[in-house]
Amino acid sequence: MLEIRDLTITAQGRSLVQDLSLQVPGQGITALLGPSGCGKTSVLKWLAGILPKGLRARGVLRLDGRDCAAPLPALAYQPQSDALFPWLTIAENAALGLRVGGLSAAEARARVLPLFAPFGLQGSEGAFPEALSGGMRQRAAFLRTMVQDSRYVLLDEPFSALDAVTRLRMQSWLLDRLAAHPRGVLLVTHDLQEAAALADRICVMMRSRLVTLPVDLPHSARSEAAMAPLREHLKSLLLEERLP
Numbered sequence: 514m515l516e517i518r519d520l521t522i523t524a525q526g527r528s529l530v531q532d533l534s535l536q537v538p539g540q541g542i543t544a545l546l547g548p549s550g551c552g553k554t555s556v557l558k559w560l561a562g563i564l565p566k567g568l569r570a571r572g573v574l575r576l577d578g579r580d581c582a583a584p585l586p587a588l589a590y591q592p593q594s595d596a597l598f599p600w601l602t603i604a605e606n607a608a609l610g611l612r613v614g615g616l617s618a619a620e621a622r623a624r625v626l627p628l629f630a631p632f633g634l635q636g637s638e639g640a641f642p643e644a645l646s647g648g649m650r651q652r653a654a655f656l657r658t659m660v661q662d663s664r665y666v667l668l669d670e671p672f673s674a675l676d677a678v679t680r681l682r683m684q685s686w687l688l689d690r691l692a693a694h695p696r697g698v699l700l701v702t703h704d705l706q707e708a709a710a711l712a713d714r715i716c717v718m719m720r721s722r723l724v725t726l727p728v729d730l731p732h733s734a735r736s737e738a739a740m741a742p743l744r745e746h747l748k749s750l751l752l753e754e755r756l757p
């Protein structure tokens with residue numbers, strides 16, 4: 514279990530996140546929703562140990578019941594921007610996390626290349642990021658994150674640049690991958706449909722509290738109609754939060 518306790522993030526004395534406590538179980542998807550600017554990305558950056566200089570944080574991070582400090586090798590992080598290195602090929606970018614983790618170039622390449630076809634990236638192994646569309650770059654960044662063996666994965670709007678069909682494909686790939694290799698995912702998304710389709714629990718960041726909603730229905734039973742009441746509930750929570 515990954516736990517955040519009483520996290521407060523401030524910028525120039527202004528509080529962005531106030532006393533947030535959040536748990537991410539070691540299996541399944543925890544979706545994190547909230548109005549734009551409520552601090553979701555900042556929470557992920559704090560977990561990843563890369564909070565920008567202008568922000569200050571106070572809070573406790575616990576892994577399996579022990580206090581610890583970011584960055585943790587147990588966490589892989591995919592930022593909102595694809596953060597690919599322009600001077601590396603897509604295959605080299607995709608293999609980077611594994612290389613940092615200690616694999617040789619050949620071993621890392623052997624792990625990432627089989628994923629190029631399911632990710633719709635076949636043929637672009639030797640290309641540089643500037644030659645790819647935004648959606649392709651986002652998939653390359655997703656590949657780089659998911660191919661790592663880390664126990665927890667932090668995903669900041671990983672499918673936002675994808676067209677509807679590719680997004681469904683990647684979401685389905687993620688569920689299959691998690692079924693085969695269980696790990697804990699913290700997924701920041703603005704997409705209520707995505708949260709309802711994927712998450713095992715949904716956390717909504719409100720100004721004064723965090724609302725956590727378990728989603729118990731099996732993924733196979735989550736038709737749009739079946740999930741409509743949950744989406745409406747989420748929508749009303751988010752609309753309520755926007756009121757003055």
Ligand SMILES: Nc1ncnc2c1ncn2[C@@H]1O[C@H](COP(=O)(O)OP(=O)(O)OP(=O)(O)O)[C@@H](O)[C@H]1O
Pocket residue numbers: 524529547548549550551552553554555556565566567568
């Ligand atoms: N480096 C920084 N210095 C000062 N303020 C910052 C900095 N980074 C973010 N902020 C502010 O912190 C607040 C939270 O930003 P953050 O990106 O974490 O929110 P978010 O919920 O992820 O937003 P979105 O959903 O739009 O991506 C915003 O008001 C933002 O302007």
